[in-house]
Amino acid sequence: MAKILAVLYPDPVGGYPPDYARDEIPAIAGYPGGQTTPTPHTIDFTPGQLLGCVSGELGLRRFLEDRGDTYVVTSDKEAPDSTLDRELPDADVVISQPFWPAYLTPERIASAPRLRLAITAGIGSDHVDLPSAIAHGMTVAEVTYSNSISVSEHAVMQILTLVHNYMPAHDWVTAKKGWNIADSVSRAYDLEGMDVGVLGSGRIGQAVLRRLAPFDVTLHYSDxxxxxxxxEEELRLTWHPDARSLASSVDVLSIHTPLHPQTQNLFDEDLIGSMKRGSYIVNTARALIVDRDAVVRALNSGQLAGYAGDVWYPQPPPPDHPWRTMPYEAMTPHVSGSTLSAQARYAAGTREILECWFDGRPIRPEYLIVDGGGLAGTGARSYTVAG
Known part of the structure; x- marks a missing residue:
């Protein structure tokens, strides 16, 4: 029997379960391009439930305990002598999420001789040290496409929020109890007619491009x-061979590339400085793709008109993280890919991966990041490993 360790985000402050706003969610059977949604043998939860927190348990406890497995669920992952570190040495499987990542560092992987499978309940496996996973003989998998549309909708929302100066306007009528129209509109513009670029045209990037096309913008991308x-012809896209060409050509740039050695700190002082004065950056990919302090300086100097992001480093960030207090921001915690709609898919996908693993059946190639001693499936297309 196996030991499965899941690191999930804490329960709602008001307790679990929450009061749900809706009684049901739409049933989605497939994604653009033909990939089907997850297909486990069955599920033990109701779609639309809060599954990604500790008490939600990704809906897996009955399935695992009926098999005789040990299932440990915790949110304690960072403090000295954390539950993650105490339970990891004899774990066979670790499940984590991008929103509350269990950072599987080389040291943690080395401390877990039985660890053979790391699953990301969601998309993005950069919290796993992939070279160490390869050396350890692990399989790394994620539920590809489970929350891609969720993130793309969030990115479009944040683009509009920045350009239309929504956050300060909302603050005037709520926190400040005012009605200051001049102050609210003094940094507000129309998106129409702007040049908008997407860095990374995978599933999320393409979905963002398709959702922006009706806004009568000029679309650019690099990948x-x-x-x-x-x-390209359908969406009237302009392709750029690199990030610098893209960044210098657009008014709004939305980042959707994976984090790997070639993208870490890509948006540094120099690259941000090459952008038009008053540009906007939206980053729903990974925080380390941008230089944290360069973003703050650019907002303070006016080089950037706004920065919106859904990703931080580390996650959760410390209380004094400068993005909490920088001007002209529209930051959220890492929630874009954890809507209740997305949770139903990534919980089902996690179960599908586990069923395949336990049964000795191949895991879908689109779910694989590392397998067989190297990058595999989606991982071979999306990641690089420093040699």
Missing amino acids: MHRLPKEV
Whole structure:
């Protein structure tokens, strides 16, 4: 029997379960491009429930305990002698989420001789040290596409929030109890007619491009894998060979590339300085793709008109993290990919991966990041490993 360790975010402050706003969520059977949604044998939860927190347990406890497995669920992952560190040495499987990542460092992987499978309940496995996972003979998997549309909708929302100066306007009528229209509109613009760029045209990036096309903007993108000509023509896209060409050409830039050695700190002082004065950056990918302090300086100097993000480093960030207090921001905690709609899919996908693992069946290639001693499946397309 196996020991499965899940590191999930804490329960709601008001207790679990919450009062749900809706009685049901739409049933989604497939994604653009033909990939089906997760197909486990069955599920032990109601779609639309809060599954990603500790008490939600990703809906897995009955399944695992009926098998005779040990299932440990915790949110304690950072403090000295954390539950994660105490339970990891004899764990066979670790489940984590990008929103509350269990950072599987080289040291943690080395401390877990039985660890053979790391699952990301969601998308993005950069919290796993992939070279160490490869050396350890592990499989790393994630539930690809489970929350891609969720993140793309959030990114479009944050673009509009920044350009229309929504946050300060909302603050005037709530926290300040005022009606200061001049102050609210003095930094507000229309998105129409702007040049908008997407860095990374994978599933999320393409979904953002498609959702922005009706806004009558000029769309740009850059990716190491150029899109088919028919897609470029359909969306009237301008392709750029690198991030610098893209960044210097647009008014709004939305980041959707994975974090790996070639993208870490990509948006430093120099690259941000190459952008038009008054540009906007939205980052729903990974915080370490941008230089934290360079963003703050650019907002203070006016080089950037706004920065919105859904990702931080570390997660959760400390109380004194400068992005909490910088001007012209529209920051959220890492929630874009953890809507109740997305949770139903990534919980089902986690179960599908576990069923395949336990049964000795192949895991879908689109879910694989590391397998067989190297990058595999989606991982081979999306990640690089420093040699």
